Amino acid sequence: MMRRLEAFFEKLTGRLPIGWLQLVHNKMRFGAALAGVAFADILILMQLGFMGGLVDSIKFPYHQMSADLILSASDMNTLADGGPVPRQRMYEALAVSGVKSASPLYYGKIDWKQPDGTVRTLDTFGIDPARVTFATPEINAQLDVLKLPDMALLDRRTRNVPKAVFQRIDAGQPITFEAKGRTLTVEKLFSIGGGMTTDGYLIVSDQTFLNLFPQRAAGAPNHILLRLDAGVSRDAVAMELRQRLPGYDTAARTIDEAITKDTAYQTTQRPVGIVFGFGVAIGILVGCIIVYQVLSTDVADHIREYATFKAIGYPQSFFLGIVFEEALILAVFGFIPGVIVAMLLYALVSSVTGLPLNMTLVRAISVLIGTMAMCMISGAVATRKLARANPADLF
Amino acid sequence: MIDTADNSLATSTASYPIVVRDLGHWFGEDEARKQVLFDLDFAVDAGKLTVLMGASGSGKTTLLTLMGCLRRVEQGSVMLLGSELHGASEPTLVEKRRHLGFIFQAHNLHDSLTAMQNVRMGLEVHGERAMAHWQDAAAHLLSALGLQERLDYLPAKLSGGQKQRVAVARALVGNPDIVFADEPTAALDKDTGAVVVHMLKQLGRERGTTTVMVTHDNRILELADRIITLEDGRIVDDLRRP
Incomplete structure (x- = not known):
């Protein structure tokens, strides 16, 4: 040798x-x-x-979204920060040529207390179950579940949760847990995975979200996801939206631009x-x-x-x-x-x-x-x- | 000091591999500057064994390093193989050294290389062409020096005398025009020392290889063609054998 x-x-x-x-x-x-x-x-x-x-x-949640563009607060750096966006921007955006549909997205964090006393932090998305907000078939197939109050979909890759919990849900036995003074019921699962700042994700309806976060208003989601007509240039529509929407409260970005900004912020500023x-x-x-x-x-x-x-x-x-x-x-x-x-x-x-x-x-x-x-x-x-x-x- | 014959030949230096003229050398700076060689004049005969003798500090080693392109000539002239060393550039000195063979008092073998590989280093410097039959050349020389059983030995497994013989082979394998040697037989027994000196003499006869050697070994003095004695940086005796 x-x-x-x-x-x-x-x-x-x-x-x-x-x-x-x-x-x-x-x-x-x-x-x-x-x-x-x-x-x-x-x-x-x-x-x-x-x-x-x-x-x-950082990328995973963005990649789950069924969206070409995302409207966020002008001071937004990550999915989790920045102020809310006036809901009326959604309607203004829908008036722009090439915009096919829009979905509000609410974001918050809840703590899930485990039987052993430890807490799992879940990034929680509030979505309109009547609209397709995510691109994941696993999520979209279960939107009807969310139409009932206090129902939730849980990330099966949530960190440090016993496998038995997910096996039980998969077996058709819902679990319940207390959060923000309410009892949430999880009947179905999806898969994203935790990050540096969260143990996993939870998806609820916008109504359940507003019940969990009563200080939040229906007219002020965190983000608005836009889908465009087939063949329409994302960059061109984003440019049009930037011209039409007031820049002091709303920023229009493609999903890739939002990921780039989020990544740059979290890797160089945090x-x-x-x-x-x-x-x-x-x-x-x-x-x-x-x-x-x-x-x-x-x-x-x-x-x-x-x-x-x-x-x-x-x-x-x-x-x-x-x-x-x-x-x-x-x-x-x-x-x-x-x-x-x-x-x-x-x-x-x-x-x-x-x-x-x-x-x-x-x-x-x-x-x-x-x-x-x-x-x-x-x-x-x-x-x-x-x-x-x-x-x-x-x- | 230079004899009459050498003076007359000084005008046609081409027949001498080394011609030294008005050579002086200093060590140190400013007040500590000390002259160690004074106005040396001599020419070395081609194909002969010339021995430099003198007490420690007499300047013989400094003279050897100046002629061997290992130090820069500061005053006077050293013509080596037809080239002036005074003012020569570093690449010129490096190139000139490839025509020389050095045998040091300490063998300075590379501890990671076998005897064959150490000898190879004496050839590889001459480029690809010289390497065509390097194994034959190296093995032949090492065998002639009695090391045929030790070709693939690392220096750590060789005795002091064996190491010195490998160093001799390394110096000679490239067929140098001139061999500079500093007490080459100090670590060798009587018989091996004689083999080395006879080999150098044979190279002188057959290939015209010139040898300049610093030694106090009486066995070698008997075989020398010429003995130059230095004292305090000056030539005090220059003895030629017929």
């Missing part, structure tokens, strides 16, 4: 693969270096996984997103320090040999090649265990928290390229020690 790798690197570099031979010569140090790079990769991949989970959890970004930076820093330590020690240990090669007539580029060869080997060989462990941790964290942590090819390749860059930068810094390899000192 080692011989084959040596032959592979010899073919790759077109010379004796001294970098590879130096690394494997001291197996303890090589193992420690790989563990260090893998650790940095795991750190980076976990932070990116959490960030990706956050972004996915602490959770900044923390994950900071975690990635720390991972890169840790990786750089580890690789620099390994490479600079390696250069220092071989300074006399390098000086000998200089005396023989090898140019400076030859030594840079050795250090970069080592840097790339550390990057690739450290990445492999790093990505495997990260995938295992993704599965573990996902099963525990319900967060959608998935290793995407783009993320894996990005981190590999980033690791290579990280190792190359560390290698470039470590090559400064090569200047100490003075062949005249050999005599």
Whole structure:
């Protein structure tokens, strides 16, 4: 195996693969270096996984909506914040050419107290059960249930709820729970999944919603979802709506624009997103320090040999090649265990928290390229020690 | 000091692989600046074994490193294989060194490379063409030095003498025009030391390889074609054998 790798690197570099031979010569140090790079990769991949989970959890509710455009308060950053939108904007929007239908969407949070005393936070959507608000067939097939007061559909991926609860509902045995001083009955389930700020979702009728949140008014939903006629340009209608509707209280966006704004806000303005970004930076820093330590020690240990090669007539580029060869080997060989462990941790964290942590090819390749860059930068810094390899000192 | 014959030949330096003229050298800066070589003039004969002798601090090693393109010439002139080293650029010095072979007192073998691979490094610097039969060349040299059973050994598994022999093979495998050696036999037993010196002499006869060596080994002095003695940075004796 080692011989084959040596032959592979010899073919790759077109010379004796001294970098590879130096690394494997001291197996303890090589193992420690790989563990260090893998650790940095795991750190980076976990932070990116959490960030990706956050972004996915932001996208999921939007993707459930049966809408081309969304009208929200002008100060809206996420589905959950911003003021209400005057219901009359819905009728004004319906007057715009190309707008086929509109549905008000009410949003609130309720706490679901569990038998053990813990609380699950549910993001609650209030919808008109006579209209198609969501694109999910599973939800639309159960809209009639919501026409009865205090009935609710529950997210089957709600975090930290015993499976027996969902099995019971699936078996046709409704459950009830107290929320906001009312008794809600859950007869049916749907599937979205929790995020960073919620354990799961609940869908109720607009009337039930207003009963749960009596301070809210029917004439002021949080969002208005618009569906357009087939073949109509979303951007053109959004532009038309921006011109027609007063910008001080209403903003018209395509669903993609709303997702982009929501994602940008949550990943760059909110602490959770900044923390994950900071975690990635720390991972890169840790990786750089580890690789620099390994490479600079390696250069220092071989300074006399390098000086000998200089005396023989090898140019400076030859030594840079050795250090970069080592840097790339550390990057690739450290990445492999790093990505495997990260995938295992993704599965573990996902099963525990319900967060959608998935290793995407783009993320894996990005981190590999980033690791290579990280190792190359560390290698470039470590090559400064090569200047100490003075062949005249050999005599 | 340079003999009459050398002075007359100084005008046609092409026949000498090394010609040193008015060479001076200093170490240190400002008040700590100290001259270690003074106005040296001599030419080294092609294909011969020239020994530099002198007490510690006499300047012989500094002279060796100046002729070997390992230090920059500050004053005077060193013509090496027809090229002036005074004022030569770093790439020129690097290129010149590829025509030289170095044998250091310490073997300086690469600890991660086998004996064969260490010798290979002496060839690889010459490019792809030189590498065509590198295994044969390296194995032949190592075998000639009695290491045929140790070709794939790492330096850690070789004795001091064996390591030095690998270093000798590394210096010679590229067929250098000039070999610079610093006490090359210090770590070798009597027989192996003799093998190395006879090999250098044989290269001189067969290929015209010139050897400049710093040594105090009396066994080598007997075989030297010329012995130059330095004292406090000056040549005080220049003995040629017929």
